[in-house]
Amino acid sequence: MKKMKLVLVGNGMAGVRTIEELLKLAPDLYDITVFGAEPHGNYNRILLSPVLAGEMTLPEIMLNDLDWYGDNGITLHAGRKVVKIDRVRRKVLAGDGTEADYDRLLLATGSTPFIPPIPGNDLPGVLGYRDIADTEAMIEAAGKYRHAVVIGAGLLGLEAANGLMLRGMDVTVVHLGEWIMERQLDRAAADMLQASLEAKGMKFLLARQTEALLPARNAQGGMNGRVGAVRFKDGMEIPADLVVVAAGIRPNYELAESAGLYCGSGRVRGIHVSDTLQTVTDPRIYAVGECVAHRGIAYGLVAPLFEQGKVCANHLANFGIGRYEGSVTSTKLKVTGIDVFSAGDFSGGPGTEDIVLHDRQGGVYKRVVLKDDRIVGSVLYGDTADGSWYFQLMKDRQSVAEIRDHLMFGQNKLGDAGHKGENRAASMPDTAEVCGCNGVCKGTIVKAIKEKGLFTLDEVKKHTKAASSCGSCTGLVEQILASTVGGAYQAVSANDKPVCACTEHSHKVVREAIFKHHLTSKEAVFDTLNWRTPNGCDKCRPAVNYYLISSWPHEAKDDPQSRFINERAHANIQKDGTYSVVPRMWGGLTTPAELRAIADAAEKYQVPTVKVTGGQRIDLLGVKKEDLPKIWADLNAAGMVSGHAYGKSIRTVKTCVGAEHCRFGTQLAMDMGVKLEKMLFDMYAPHKVKLAVSGCPRNCAEAGIKDVGVIGVDSGYELYVGGNGGIKTEVAQYLCKVGSDEEVMEYAGAFLQLYREEGWYLERTVHWLDRVGLDYVKAKVVEDGENRRRLHARLLDALKDARDPWQTSREEEAVKQFIPIKVEA
Amino acid sequence: MTDWKRICLLDDIPRLGSRVVRRPGEDDIAVFRNADDEVFALHDQCPHKGGPLSQGIVHGRKVTCPLHGWNFNLQDGQAVAPDVGACASFAVKVEGGEVWLAT
Numbered sequence: 001m002k003k004m005k006l007v008l009v010g011n012g013m014a015g016v017r018t019i020e021e022l023l024k025l026a027p028d029l030y031d032i033t034v035f036g037a038e039p040h041g042n043y044n045r046i047l048l049s050p051v052l053a054g055e056m057t058l059p060e061i062m063l064n065d066l067d068w069y070g071d072n073g074i075t076l077h078a079g080r081k082v083v084k085i086d087r088v089r090r091k092v093l094a095g096d097g098t099e100a101d102y103d104r105l106l107l108a109t110g111s112t113p114f115i116p117p118i119p120g121n122d123l124p125g126v127l128g129y130r131d132i133a134d135t136e137a138m139i140e141a142a143g144k145y146r147h148a149v150v151i152g153a154g155l156l157g158l159e160a161a162n163g164l165m166l167r168g169m170d171v172t173v174v175h176l177g178e179w180i181m182e183r184q185l186d187r188a189a190a191d192m193l194q195a196s197l198e199a200k201g202m203k204f205l206l207a208r209q210t211e212a213l214l215p216a217r218n219a220q221g222g223m224n225g226r227v228g229a230v231r232f233k234d235g236m237e238i239p240a241d242l243v244v245v246a247a248g249i250r251p252n253y254e255l256a257e258s259a260g261l262y263c264g265s266g267r268v269r270g271i272h273v274s275d276t277l278q279t280v281t282d283p284r285i286y287a288v289g290e291c292v293a294h295r296g297i298a299y300g301l302v303a304p305l306f307e308q309g310k311v312c313a314n315h316l317a318n319f320g321i322g323r324y325e326g327s328v329t330s331t332k333l334k335v336t337g338i339d340v341f342s343a344g345d346f347s348g349g350p351g352t353e354d355i356v357l358h359d360r361q362g363g364v365y366k367r368v369v370l371k372d373d374r375i376v377g378s379v380l381y382g383d384t385a386d387g388s389w390y391f392q393l394m395k396d397r398q399s400v401a402e403i404r405d406h407l408m409f410g411q412n413k414l415g416d417a418g419h420k421g422e423n424r425a426a427s428m429p430d431t432a433e434v435c436g437c438n439g440v441c442k443g444t445i446v447k448a449i450k451e452k453g454l455f456t457l458d459e460v461k462k463h464t465k466a467a468s469s470c471g472s473c474t475g476l477v478e479q480i481l482a483s484t485v486g487g488a489y490q491a492v493s494a495n496d497k498p499v500c501a502c503t504e505h506s507h508k509v510v511r512e513a514i515f516k517h518h519l520t521s522k523e524a525v526f527d528t529l530n531w532r533t534p535n536g537c538d539k540c541r542p543a544v545n546y547y548l549i550s551s552w553p554h555e556a557k558d559d560p561q562s563r564f565i566n567e568r569a570h571a572n573i574q575k576d577g578t579y580s581v582v583p584r585m586w587g588g589l590t591t592p593a594e595l596r597a598i599a600d601a602a603e604k605y606q607v608p609t610v611k612v613t614g615g616q617r618i619d620l621l622g623v624k625k626e627d628l629p630k631i632w633a634d635l636n637a638a639g640m641v642s643g644h645a646y647g648k649s650i651r652t653v654k655t656c657v658g659a660e661h662c663r664f665g666t667q668l669a670m671d672m673g674v675k676l677e678k679m680l681f682d683m684y685a686p687h688k689v690k691l692a693v694s695g696c697p698r699n700c701a702e703a704g705i706k707d708v709g710v711i712g713v714d715s716g717y718e719l720y721v722g723g724n725g726g727i728k729t730e731v732a733q734y735l736c737k738v739g740s741d742e743e744v745m746e747y748a749g750a751f752l753q754l755y756r757e758e759g760w761y762l763e764r765t766v767h768w769l770d771r772v773g774l775d776y777v778k779a780k781v782v783e784d785g786e787n788r789r790r791l792h793a794r795l796l797d798a799l800k801d802a803r804d805p806w807q808t809s810r811e812e813e814a815v816k817q818f819i820p821i822k823v824e825a
Numbered sequence: 826m827t828d829w830k831r832i833c834l835l836d837d838i839p840r841l842g843s844r845v846v847r848r849p850g851e852d853d854i855a856v857f858r859n860a861d862d863e864v865f866a867l868h869d870q871c872p873h874k875g876g877p878l879s880q881g882i883v884h885g886r887k888v889t890c891p892l893h894g895w896n897f898n899l900q901d902g903q904a905v906a907p908d909v910g911a912c913a914s915f916a917v918k919v920e921g922g923e924v925w926l927a928t
Contacts, residue, residue, distance in 0.1 A: 463907045468894070535841060535860045538882040538889035538896075561841040565880040565891040573891055577877040817839070820847040821832050821856075823928070 003031045006316065007092055007102040009082045009255070011036025013045055014289025014305035015108030016064055021313030023072060025532065029317060032074045033100045035092065038131055039079035041065045044453065046302055046485070048135050049156075049334050052163030056450075058132065063453040075100075085259035087282060104284050104316060107256055107271060111249040111290035111300065116151075120213030125227035126243045129160045138244065142167035145241030149173075149230050151210055153180035155331055157246030161202055162335045164242070172203040172238060174210060174230065176247075184331050184342040188358065189365050189381040193333075193340055196363070209233040213243055251291045251298050261285065263293075270298040275323040277312035288312050294326065301329050303489070306455070314504065319530060322504060330391045332384065332482070332489075341387035344377030344394050345369065352376065357408040366408055373401040385425065386410040388482045388489070389475075396495055402773060411475065425479035434476055437469035442480060449484045457481060458501070472727040499761075500539035502532050507543065507760035514547050520556040522548065538564075543761035546648065546684060550756050553798035560814075566646035568817065570805045571628055574621065579628060581607075581620040582645035583635050584681075587655045587673035587693075588616030597638030605631050615652035615690065617643055629818050632806035641681075641804035648762070649684045650691075653677040654702065658695030658712065667712025669695035672741055676710070679745055680752070682802035683795070686759035686768070689752065690725075704732050707755075707765040708748045713737075717744050721751055721777070722769040730766045733774050736782045750781045750791035757794075827916065829925045835862065838924065843879045843888075845869060846926060854915055855879030856924065857888060857899055864924055865899035866917040872910035 006022075008015045011034050019032060036042075042064040050056040069076040080094040091101045113128025115121050125141065127134050142148070142164055150161040153175035165171045173180070179190035194204055209232060216228025231237045251270035253263040261281045262272045270293030272280045277292075279285045288308040290300055299305065304327035311324040330343035346369045348354065357366040364382035368375055368390060375394040380387050389411045393400060400407055428434075430443030448454060448463045457478055461468040467477040482489040496506050503510075510529065519525050522544050526536060536544065545562035560568050571579035583598065598618055602610050608622040623631055632642075644650060653676045656662065658669025673693040683689070692703040693710040703709025705725035709732045711718045716739040723732025738747055754777065759768040769777065781788050808814060838844050838858040846854040846866075853869040855878050863886070869879045876892030886899045896905035902914040916927035 533885055535884050537884045537887075538894065541882060541884065561839060561883065564882070569880070573877075573880060575874065575892065577875070577880070816837060817842070817844075820845040820853070821837075822847050823830050823832060823926075824849070 004029060004103040005101055006030035006032045006104050006106065007100050008032065008034045008106045008108060009085075009092060010108035010110055010289065010291070011038065011040075011042055011076070011078065012108060012110050012289065013042065013063070013302060014110070014309055015106060016042040017306055018106060018108065018288050018309035018312050018316070019074070020064075021310050022316050025313060025319060026317035030104075032072075033077070033102075034069065034074055035077045035080055035082045035094055035098075035100070037079070037081040038133070040132060041068065041076075041078070043132065045131070046334075048129075048132070049159035049163055052135050052138060052160065053166045053336070054163075055336065060450060082255060085255060085285075087259055087285075090284070102284075104286065106312070106316070107279075107285060107287040107291060108289040109252040109255055109291040111251050111298075113245055114248040114250045115245050116210070116247055118210055118212055120215065120227065121245075123213055123215055123227040124225055125241060126213055126245065129156055129244050129246050130249075138164060138242065139167065141242040142169050146170055147172075147239040148242040148244065149238065149240040150244045150246060151175075151230075152246035152248070153177070153204070153206075154246060154248070155181065155184065155333060157244070158197070159334055160244050160246055162197070162200075164244070165200065165202055169242070170203075171201075172205060172240075174205045174208050174232075176207070176209055178207055180204065180206070181333075181340075181342075184379075185340065185381075186346055186367065186379055188356075189340065189342075189367070189379045192360075192363065192365055192381050193338065196338055197335075205232075205238075208236075213240070216241070249290065249300050251293065253291055256285075256287070256291070268293050268296050268298070275311075275325060276315045277308055277324055278315070286312050286316065294324065297326065299327060299329065301331065303327060304329060321530065328391075328395050330387065332387065339380070339382060339384040341380040341384035342378065343387070343391045344375070346377035346379050355404075355408055368407060370400065373399045373404075375400060385479060388478055399773065402775070425476055425483050428480075434480065435464075435466035435469070435473045438465040440464050440466040445477065445480050446484050449481060454481070455485060455489070470727050499543055500537055502536050502540050503529060505529050510544065511547050511551070511758075511760070514544075514551050518552070520548060520552050522559060522562060536562075542648075546686065546761050549684065550798070554801075567648070569625065569628060570632075570642055570644075570646060570809055571623065572646040576622075578622045578624055580645070581623050581628070581631055581635075582613065582617055582643035583640040584643040584677075585617040586677050587653055587670050589655075589670060589674065590617075594638055594640055597635060597640065601631050601634045604634070613645070615643075615645070616654050617645075617652065619645070626818055626820060629810045629815050633810060636804070636807055636810075642806045644682070644805075647684065648687050649682070650677070650680040650689050652690060653680075654690070654692040654706070656694050656700035658693070660695075662695060664698060665695035665712070666714045667695050667717065669693045669701065669712055672710060672712070672717075672744060673701075675741065675745065676748060679749060679796075679799075681799065682805070683752070683756075683799055685752065685756050686761050687764045689755075689765070691748070705729060706732060708732075708751060710744055710748070716740065719744065719747055719751075722766040722774075724764055724766045726764075733769070735774075735778065746788060746792045747781060749795045750788040751777065753791040753795035753798075754780055756798075757791075827927045829918070829927055832856065832924050832926050835864070835919050835922050835924055838864070841883045843881075843883065845877075845879045848928065853877070853879070854926065854928070855888075856917060856926065857883050859883055859886060859899070862919070863899075864917050864919050866915040866926055867897065867899065867902050868913040868915075870912060871895060871897075872904070872912050873908070878912065 044061045044063050047061040082092045083095045084093040148164045148169040148171045150157045150173045153173045161171045161173045179187050211233045212231045213227050214229040216224050216226050218224040229237050230240045253271050256271045257263040261279045271287040273287050273292050277286050289305045308324050311322045314322045333340040352371045355368045367379045369377040378390040428442050432442050434442050445464050454460050467474045525544050541562040545559050548556035549558050565573050605627045607620045611619045613619045653673040655669045655673035659665030689707045691708045692701040692706040694701040694703045695712045703711050705723040709720035718737050719735040720732035721735045724730040843855050843857045855867050855869040857865045869877050871890040873895050876890040880891045881888040887896050889896050895908045902912045904910040918925050
């Protein structure tokens with residue numbers, strides 16, 4: 001088949017990112033040609049400020065060098081500016097006469113600095129701040145001249161001023177507004193920022209309107225052609241050998257407009273696009289980036305451009321899913337030693353409330369603006385470690401009512417997932433270990449981010465292995481990423497995070513689709529949801545399999561090949577490839593006969609290690625795979641069954657001796673534990689599930705750190721949920737109090753069924769509770785009796801024909817996987 | 826000359842699964858079957874920390890090591906980027922529903 005032709009006009013971050021996303025989806029769909037006005041490959045424009053400041057070099061900020069284009073079969077016309085689009089003949093024409101035909105055209109022409117129409121704005125020495133050439137001109141001027149004036153105290157202006165100052169110039173920042181960065185900061189934060197920049201030597205002239213830029217005079221009094229001073233409306237004049245204008249940007253839409261594409265009028269100018277990033281005028285032509293006006297907004301930050309690129313690529317690949325519905329943006333100033341973060345709307349107004357933490361001496365200011373218990377904006381100065389967390393809460397539109405009293409102290413005060421935010425990424429030394437599982441230190445992560453041009457958490461995980469095992473350092477890695485790439489960092493809402501690279505869809509979407517469309521096989525899921533891979537991967541297949549069997553029990557067939565080896569072999573794989581075998585001991589109870597059978601089996605199969613587990617049972621470690629069916633047969637014969645010590649499933653119900661023996665016991669804890677464990681036998685869940693029953697509030701069974709903890713009191717039982725003793729200790733939250741054993745079964749069963757039906761794969765109860773809120777669970781399980789009984793009934797139904805997997809694995813076909821095929825020499 | 830050995834029927838290997846082939850005095854070989862009934866054979870040892878690849882999840886023409894999640898191309902045993910490494914691959918063929926391995 002002949003390939004279609006795709007032409008990209010604009011070799012910048014937005015356009016090339018779109019191409020990268022497209023190549024991931026449909027590598028062979030197009031012959032791609034790229035035109036760029038600059039003579040370089042694609043570089044990270046956001047990092048021009050560190051280059052100006054002398055903290056990075058140009059080669060370090062290249063994202064796609066010239067080889068990348070060749071390697072991907074892309075024709076690059078660098079240094080050739082497209083001057084005409086012929087929509088009738090479907091071709092573009094560059095200034096030097098180069099032509100290219102297109103079937104589809106992608107415009108990513110970016111923006112140019114807005115230069116106010118004042119006299120002298122064309123003098124040599126007057127620059128915008130946009131590209132490598134501007135940066136080089138500024139570096140050159142800094143070597144020759146003394147006085148620099150930056151017009152505009154926005155993000156870019158301050159970064160430029162800082163860079164010039166670090167290069168030895170005397171810098172004055174001139175601003176029309178009452179305070180600096182008034183679009184990103186409120187007055188309190190802006191004043192603090194200004195004071196610390198002044199302490200570094202930067203000068204400010206605020207509420208000042210520039211009237212003219214005056215040429216310099218040489219010794220003889222004649223003009224030497226270069227800019228020499230700035231004059232304000234109030235008559236004041238200051239010397240200026242270099243004037244950098246950073247008073248906003250203008251979308252580059254002239255090319256598009258000349259081709260008859262609608263580019264708006266009045267205040268909202270830019271190439272008008274729909275939610276599919278197609279121009280409203282010509283569906284063959286797409287546009288992304290700063291040249292675009294989408295729903296009346298032209299974005300000037302990088303994160304929205306990447307979001308646009310992703311959606312646009314999807315449509316270019318003919319997948320046709322995904323809509324771009326606008327972006328919520330955050331900003332971070334890239335001035336070393338100064339931390340400023342802002343996001344959303346912090347102008348206040350009716351219905352909003354402010355929570356402010358202000359430590360003037362300590363240089364910390366945090367302001368979070370709430371509306372209807374949700375964050376709508378935040379401004380942070382001095383301590384921005386929690387910026388990405390507030391931003392995430394804002395994007396997720398998550399209610400903060402329950403965490404309001406800790407909100408200002410940050411995420412580490414919350415006991416959220418893992419060690420999130422426990423350290424401040426920015427202040428950590430490079431040698432500090434971030435990922436304890438894989439031994440990755442901060443320096444390695446920062447280096448990979450810079451050298452490989454990484455922007456997302458997934459990319460960092462892949463390249464460095466950080467946060468790819470237990471995941472407890474995920475928050476910290478995200479912080480390092482955010483502080484390294486600055487504004488380019490996109491915090492992805494947990495609700496939208498794709499299951500894996502095989503799909504665009506989140507866990508939420510997949511779960512809902514399986515239920516709504518009554519999908520009962522993985523093939524049906526992959527087909528209905530347009531999976532990119534023929535049969536998924538090690539990440540999505542176990543998730544999909546779980547969703548299928550938990551949504552349609554008895555109907556969807558469990559697929560062993562979609563399960564991790566432990567659940568396929570019903571034993572835990574060890575580092576040397578042997579397995580561990582844990583027979584179930586209901587409620588932690590055993591008998592001399594069982595112990596004898598375990599001892600016999602351990603000797604017979606030469607089990608090297610026998611260990612008592614934390615879950616009150618016995619672990620036989622180091623069993624060879626081919627011995628598994630045999631050792632199970634022996635244990636089955638003694639009446640024992642699988643302990644599911646290997647699964648995303650019910651593990652144990654730990655008990656204390658309870659009122660059966662204990663002089664303090666108020667309830668029969670062992671009996672209660674055994675009943676719960678029997679009810680839940682063979683229950684699979686999004687993640688492992690552990691319970692405990694204590695017979696009195698002394699709580700010897702440690703019920704406070706279990707997914708469901710039951711504590712006997714004189715009048716009945718208290719139920720606790722969402723505890724976790726693992727990666728990060730989480731104390732279970734009080735759910736309710738019940739009177740009888742039957743109620744414990746019903747409430748605990750209903751709670752676990754709700755988790756089974758709504759939790760995302762690999763989400764422990766504590767994280768699920770964090771996401772949906774305890775109030776939601778109480779409403780479904782405690783307050784609504786009818787719903788609780790239905791949930792409990794569904795659980796019992798799902799488990800009604802549960803069988804011991806050790807028994808079933810010894811039968812016919814299933815046993816094959818354990819037996820090696822022997823060949824002769 | 827290639828020494829082909831018949832090892833099992835194609836149907837003895839589950840789709841998207843594998844079997845271990847044990848040779849006297851030598852390391853195990855993992856024989857995989859994918860969704861399209863293609864069959865591949867790799868040294869059953871991940872170059873990272875020695876994990877048995879035969880126990881991994883098979884997807885497309887790849888397998889994921891069960892110990893630390895490295896991915897390998899089944900055809901040539903090369904690790905999938907950004908991981909670097911390889912494990913030996915062996916010639917394998919299916920004829921008349923029987924699987925033959927060259928050792």
